[in-house]
Amino acid sequence: xxxxxxxxxxxxxxxxxxxxxxxxxxxxxxxxxxxxxxxxxxxxxxxxxxxxxxxxxxxxxxxxxxxxxxxxxxxxxxxxxxxxxxxxxxxxxxxxxxxxxxxxxxxxxxxxxxxxxxxxxxxxxxxxxxxxxxxxxxxxxxxxxxxxxxxxxxxxxxxxxxxxxxxxxxxxxxxxxxxxxxxxxxxxxxxxxxxxxxxxxxxxxxxxxxxxxxxxxxxxxxxxx
Numbered sequence: 001x002x003x004x005x006x007x008x009x010x011x012x013x014x015x016x017x018x019x020x021x022x023x024x025x026x027x028x029x030x031x032x033x034x035x036x037x038x039x040x041x042x043x044x045x046x047x048x049x050x051x052x053x054x055x056x057x058x059x060x061x062x063x064x065x066x067x068x069x070x071x072x073x074x075x076x077x078x079x080x081x082x083x084x085x086x087x088x089x090x091x092x093x094x095x096x097x098x099x100x101x102x103x104x105x106x107x108x109x110x111x112x113x114x115x116x117x118x119x120x121x122x123x124x125x126x127x128x129x130x131x132x133x134x135x136x137x138x139x140x141x142x143x144x145x146x147x148x149x150x151x152x153x154x155x156x157x158x159x160x161x162x163x164x165x166x167x168x169x170x171x172x173x174x175x176x177x178x179x180x181x182x183x184x185x186x187x188x189x190x191x192x193x194x195x196x197x198x199x200x201x202x203x204x205x206x207x208x209x210x211x212x213x214x215x216x217x218x219x220x221x222x223x224x225x
Contacts, residue, residue: 009058012082022099025087030057037132038089039068039109041175043188044101049175051078051160053113053130058083060123064160067108068137070172072162078143080156092183094192104192107183108175109136116140126158135182136174139167 010027019026038059040050049067052059062078069076092107111134115122122128126145132138140163145156162168180187 009056009083010085013084016082016100018099022095023093024095025085025091027085028087030086033057034086035112035114036086036089037111037113037134038107039134039137040091041067041106041108041188042101043103043105043192044095045103049108050081050105052084052089054086054089055119055123056083057086059086059088062143062158062160067173067175068141068160068162070137070162070167070169070174072164072168073170075159075161078158078160080158090183092181092191094194104188106181106186106188106191108178109134109182111135111137129163136178137167139163139165 014027017024034054036054038052040052042048042050042063046065049064051062051064051068054060061081061084063081064076064078066076089110090107092105094104095102097103111132113133114131116129116131119128119130122130128143129140130142131140142161142163144159144161146159148156181191184191
């Protein structure tokens with residue numbers, strides 16, 4: 001992966017953020033290829049789930065309004081958003097109010113993924129199939145791009161759909177069953193009130209002020225895989 005290509009893919013990410021004000025990771029180009037995925041629960045203006053797949057040295061991203069489902073009958077709206085740097089896959093904390101996407105962010109699931117067929121072809125055609133190997137989500141999924149409406153809006157809408165396999169479950173709604181972080185074991189409320197180490201975009205964890213992490217939070221173990 002050439003650094004220049006990754007830089008170009010992150011141009012929109014950089015343009016939307018003031019890194020002097022937000023603790024989010026800076027747009028640092030990836031130096032190696034991988035196959036990670038992460039799903040971050042994000043309580044911004046509206047709570048949603050940011051679905052991110054590592055590809056081309058960045059995290060290809062969609063905002064899934066109701067979160068992923070295990071039920072193949074459910075077609076979840078997934079709005080394409082800007083590519084994010086790979087370091088964002090480890091981001092859990094609070095984006096300050098007034099900044100783009102202000103609100104708490106939780107790492108709800110993470111793991112690896114593999115394409116079904118050619119991923120570039122799937123993304124280009126709007127029929128992107130893949131398999132997830134996560135803490136909470138596993139099995140085959142597809143992202144299907146919807147046709148643009150007649151208003152000509154810039155928003156790129158997709159549908160995230162679970163394929164029928166051994167991991168499918170009728171009526172299965174994992175976002176209602178799992179309410180804590182797979183990274184820290186904390187709830188959204190605990191993250192928002194400061195019961196989590198402060199994220200630093202240079203990958204250094206700052207020590208929170210004394211007493212800012214509750215005894216319960218210190219004793220809490222990360223969520224089971």
